[in-house]
Amino acid sequence: MNIAAATDPLAERARAVAESATLAIDGKAKALKASGADVIGFGAGEPDFPTPAHIVAAAQAACADPATHRYSPTAGLPALRAAIAATTQRGSGLEVEPDQVLVTNGGKHALYTAFQTLLDPGDEVLLPAPYWVSYPEQVRLAGGVAVELPTDAGSGFMVTVEQLEAALTPRTKALVFVSPSNPTGAVYPPQAVAAIGDWAARAGIWVITDEIYEHLVFDGAQHVSMPVVAPLLRDRCVVVSGVAKTYAMTGWRVGWAIAPAPVTSAMIRLQSHLTSNVANVTQAATLAALDGGLDDVAVMRATYERRRRVAYEALNAIEGVAAPLPQGAFYVFASVQGVLGREIGGRRPTTSAQLCEVLLDVAQVALVPGEGFGAPGHIRLSYALADDDLTEGLDRLSRVLSVGPPDDA
Numbered sequence: 001m002n003i004a005a006a007t008d009p010l011a012e013r014a015r016a017v018a019e020s021a022t023l024a025i026d027g028k029a030k031a032l033k034a035s036g037a038d039v040i041g042f043g044a045g046e047p048d049f050p051t052p053a054h055i056v057a058a059a060q061a062a063c064a065d066p067a068t069h070r071y072s073p074t075a076g077l078p079a080l081r082a083a084i085a086a087t088t089q090r091g092s093g094l095e096v097e098p099d100q101v102l103v104t105n106g107g108k109h110a111l112y113t114a115f116q117t118l119l120d121p122g123d124e125v126l127l128p129a130p131y132w133v134s135y136p137e138q139v140r141l142a143g144g145v146a147v148e149l150p151t152d153a154g155s156g157f158m159v160t161v162e163q164l165e166a167a168l169t170p171r172t173k174a175l176v177f178v179s180p181s182n183p184t185g186a187v188y189p190p191q192a193v194a195a196i197g198d199w200a201a202r203a204g205i206w207v208i209t210d211e212i213y214e215h216l217v218f219d220g221a222q223h224v225s226m227p228v229v230a231p232l233l234r235d236r237c238v239v240v241s242g243v244a245k246t247y248a249m250t251g252w253r254v255g256w257a258i259a260p261a262p263v264t265s266a267m268i269r270l271q272s273h274l275t276s277n278v279a280n281v282t283q284a285a286t287l288a289a290l291d292g293g294l295d296d297v298a299v300m301r302a303t304y305e306r307r308r309r310v311a312y313e314a315l316n317a318i319e320g321v322a323a324p325l326p327q328g329a330f331y332v333f334a335s336v337q338g339v340l341g342r343e344i345g346g347r348r349p350t351t352s353a354q355l356c357e358v359l360l361d362v363a364q365v366a367l368v369p370g371e372g373f374g375a376p377g378h379i380r381l382s383y384a385l386a387d388d389d390l391t392e393g394l395d396r397l398s399r400v401l402s403v404g405p406p407d408d409a
């Protein structure tokens with residue numbers, strides 16, 4: 001008898017991997033909506049704006065070009081790799097050669113590929129928490145060990161060099177750094193980014209820096225790219241970004257990784273077995289997006305800025321909910337500790353995961369529980385949705401979470 005076939009058919013890695021909490025909530029909210037339910041989706045971080053028309057037009061034109069219908073180089077269209085290198089240099093000041101760029105199916109794919117390329121089994125990866133849901137799963141899928149470093153609102157949800165130093169071991173291979181942060185909206189000041197980058201370079205570890213929200217900063221906060229402000233790190237850094245958040249292109253699935261050329265070559269070899277080239281139509285759209293500059297995102301950012309205030313004020317007005325004012329991205333990350341145990345719609349949720357379930361059932365509002373981000377007792381709310389939906393959703397939350405008049409004793 002074949003013992004292997006007779007037991008659980010799933011490989012250990014498939015058994016162990018958890019579904020993305022953000023996509024799970026998003027899928028549930030969209031399915032409920034499609035079935036006619038009046039659900040407000042604060043779940044996945046997804047701009048409500050349509051992709052700018054000139055980008056869509058470029059994609060339509062690309063569809064009609066027979067060259068689009070064929071395989072193209074795994075690493076990306078040469079013109080797009082050059083445009084990403086040039087845009088990065090213009091934007092953050094990082095000097096990039098086109099052969100350092102790999103075009104991927106979204107930023108998520110770039111991150112996955114980076115972990116697969118850099119990590120050996122047992123390598124430790126420093127992961128400040130709260131973290132985006134996919135980082136620890138991707139680290140584990142590469143055989144790595146995610147070492148969580150907790151941060152809280154008191155420290156602005158920012159990890160310190162002291163914390164990093166204390167977690168360093170001979171097995172530490174890399175740090176995952178993200179600013180502006182998903183889920184907290186924290187933006188590290190330039191000197192903090194430089195200090196962490198210098199520390200990582202001295203420690204001899206790699207940094208995977210996720211810059212997908214680089215253009216979404218508020219109140220004069222400044223995004224800086226770690227290898228620019230910590231030049232010693234240049235040979236040990238993978239920069240990840242993409243068009244999803246900047247150009248309202250989540251569904252197009254285009255991101256990229258920028259790494260030292262030998263690492264990029266290895267990532268290309270891996271991708272050549274995995275997905276080959278990213279769809280040429282979306283690469284053409286991305287080229288148009290980058291060529292078109294940042295005027296559209298300036299308009300979107302002004303709208304997010306207004307919505308950010310609305311969400312921040314409405315959440316903090318609810319007794320038991322507390323959130324810092326986010327400086328970037330499009331999320332408010334709120335503690336709901338003071339709400340847990342309260343009766344809501346005849347139920348008494350005691351964890352943020354349960355609270356989010358109750359809020360979906362009772363108020364038809366979808367939020368992501370902090371558990372998925374390594375921060376139980378919190379919720380993440382994306383305010384990248386239409387103004388009417390935003391205010392209606394916040395009204396519902398404040399209604400169902402409001403503390404009623406005390407019972408007559």
Ligand code: GLU
Nearest residue numbers: 020022023043044045182
């Ligand atoms: N990055 C977005 C989020 O955190 C999109 C969903 C996902 O891929 O996780 O909501």
